Amino acid sequence: MSPRMIVRFLKSQFSRMGFLRAPRPIACSNCFSDRGLRLDAERFGQKRSAVCPNCKGIGYGQLTRDQLLSLSHRFFVWGSIQRASYGAAPLVQFNEMQSTCIEVEPWLKPDISLLQRLLGIGFFYYGPRLWMVGEVEPLKALQRKKQRASILDRILKEYPERSIGPMDTFFRVRVNPAQPSDPSQYDSPPVTFTGRGRLDSVGRPILYGSSDLEICVHECRVSAEDEVFAATLTPLRDLRLLDLSVLLPEKDGVTEFESLDMAVHMLFLAGKHAYEITRAISDAALTAGFDGLIYPSYFSLLRTGAMPFETTFGISHRRIEQMQKREQDKSIQNIALFGWPIAEGKVTARCINRVVISRVAYGFHFGPTFPAT
Ligand SMILES: [Zn+2]
Numbered sequence: 506m507s508p509r510m511i512v513r514f515l516k517s518q519f520s521r522m523g524f525l526r527a528p529r530p531i532a533c534s535n536c537f538s539d540r541g542l543r544l545d546a547e548r549f550g551q552k553r554s555a556v557c558p559n560c561k562g563i564g565y566g567q568l569t570r571d572q573l574l575s576l577s578h579r580f581f582v583w584g585s586i587q588r589a590s591y592g593a594a595p596l597v598q599f600n601e602m603q604s605t606c607i608e609v610e611p612w613l614k615p616d617i618s619l620l621q622r623l624l625g626i627g628f629f630y631y632g633p634r635l636w637m638v639g640e641v642e643p644l645k646a647l648q649r650k651k652q653r654a655s656i657l658d659r660i661l662k663e664y665p666e667r668s669i670g671p672m673d674t675f676f677r678v679r680v681n682p683a684q685p686s687d688p689s690q691y692d693s694p695p696v697t698f699t700g701r702g703r704l705d706s707v708g709r710p711i712l713y714g715s716s717d718l719e720i721c722v723h724e725c726r727v728s729a730e731d732e733v734f735a736a737t738l739t740p741l742r743d744l745r746l747l748d749l750s751v752l753l754p755e756k757d758g759v760t761e762f763e764s765l766d767m768a769v770h771m772l773f774l775a776g777k778h779a780y781e782i783t784r785a786i787s788d789a790a791l792t793a794g795f796d797g798l799i800y801p802s803y804f805s806l807l808r809t810g811a812m813p814f815e816t817t818f819g820i821s822h823r824r825i826e827q828m829q830k831r832e833q834d835k836s837i838q839n840i841a842l843f844g845w846p847i848a849e850g851k852v853t854a855r856c857i858n859r860v861v862i863s864r865v866a867y868g869f870h871f872g873p874t875f876p877a878t
Contacts (some may be wrong), residue, residue, distance in 0.1 A: 506647065530567035531623055533557040539613045541871025542580055548870075549576045559623070570624065575621055583812050584872020589773040590778060591639030593813050597873070607627065608876055634819045636761035644768035647782045657789040659765055660749070665750040667799060673740045674855065675840050675873040676715040678721040680731045690853035691736035703773075703780055704787040704798065704841045710788070711797075712852070714738060714743055720802050720837050722860065732864035733860040738852050738862035744796040748785070749773070750838045752829050761821050773801045774813065787841065794853065795840035801859070810868055811835040 534546035547649060557567060568576065580618040582809075585596035597607055605617055607838050640646075643659070646652035656777020682690040693699075693710035700707035702765055715721050718735060753766035761767050764839060772779050772786075783800075790798055806813050815822045822828035846852040 515725070516672070521839075526800055528569040528571060530558065530569050530572075532559045532573060533562055533565035533567045533579075535562035535565040536560045536619060538615045539871075539873070542576075542613070542616055545580055545871050546576055559619070571607070573624055574626075575618065577624070579870055580872055582631075584870065586813065586872075589638035591641070591775050592637050592646055593859045594633035594637040595626055595631050597606065599626045599628045601625055601627075603627040603629045604847070609873055610876055634730055634761070634816075636764075636767065636821075637814055637816070639771060640762060641768050642769065643765045644762050647768065647772070647785075650789070653785060656765070656768070657786060660769065660786055661747065661789060661793050663753060663765060664769075665748050665751060666795075667746050668743045669746060669840075670740055670743040674737050675714040675716045676718050676721050677712065677736050677738055678718070678727075678860065679727050679734050679736070680725050680727055682732075682734055685734045685859070686857055687761055688736065688847055688857070690734075691738065691854055691857070692845045693842075703783050703803070704800070706784045706788055709788065709791065709843070710845060712844075712846050713839065714842075715802065715837070715839045717808065717839075718836050718860075719801070720808055720839065722862065723804055723807070727862060733862060735858050735860050736854040737856040737858075738847075739855045740852050741850060742831070742841070744842070744851060746797050746799050746840070747790045747793075747795050748799045748834050750799050750801045752823055752836075755824075760825060764821075766823060770801070773803060774806070776803075787843075791843045795843070796846075797840060799838050799840055801836040802839045805835060808837050809835050 517857060528555065530551070532546075534543050534550055535557065537543045537546055546568060547566040549572050550568045552564065553567050554563075555567075556563050559567060581597045581599060582595045586593050587596055587721075605621055607617075607628045607630060609617060621627060643656050646656045677691045679685075679690055684690055693705075693712040696708060696710060699705050699710045702713065704713075705711040713724070714722075719733065722733065725733070749769055752767070755764055755766055771859065772782060787798060802808065805811075815828075822830045842852065844851075847854070
């Protein structure tokens, strides 16, 4: 057989097996009734000249089976995530084994039937594995004052130390500073203002910064009439930091329920009720002689557009080796330095700029609402 005949033979075999056939669209955004689902479908879909095989509409974004599955996941699963004090879990899940049992509003009913028919899936209420809503032993121990110290010890021992020096820079943003060009304005706030943030306790000030300027601006809750300034800060000597932003490698047998990594991850994604614990970690690191911390920003997920606490078959992606790089990339690193590092000569302002906020953009997608029970 000539090479050309071999290629032709292989092509015919592959095409019989469906490898070379481009997946065909089976629905379009116009097939849906729920407005949010229509808008999401239009973004997922691709405009084609042919009519939609389902509704016969022309000019709408058309979706293949895989795209409809992704759309269903984003709308129903991600779109139904409920936050707990620690962690979060979707209210709805779907698969090919179960039939639909969720109660939805009238405008979503036809869409559920359509997805059921086209994809052979059913939507049901998801019973989350309890670690997803904070049933994580080291996290529970941190919440109990008597057991806290042993977990703080583990955090200091198991998380890596990282050093930053004169070659590194990070930003510190101030809103309406009295003297914008004065470097001391970018030091930690005066002692009377301590004890209000995620890591500073009364009398123990913290200089908060980040190498991500958007995070700095967002964390300052800037509004249109504010004068905003950013100092580019650099250490004058090597500083020892405890790095809590890493995905902590743990032994194979360690489940999410026992995971220190999951505990710390959930802690920094939690609201103000977690401050008592995050401040205790900060105090422990100060006592242990560190100059500060690197920690994941509370706004990491908003900044990276990532879904919180992603799982496959109830297993956290943080515990699946192939997913860990992607999980680590979801975290934006902030920096916290103890004391008044500018006054103490540990850090200097290399440059101070005015920041002109010219545009704010929001990214969003939709989810269902459920009838009142
Ligand atoms: Zn259609």
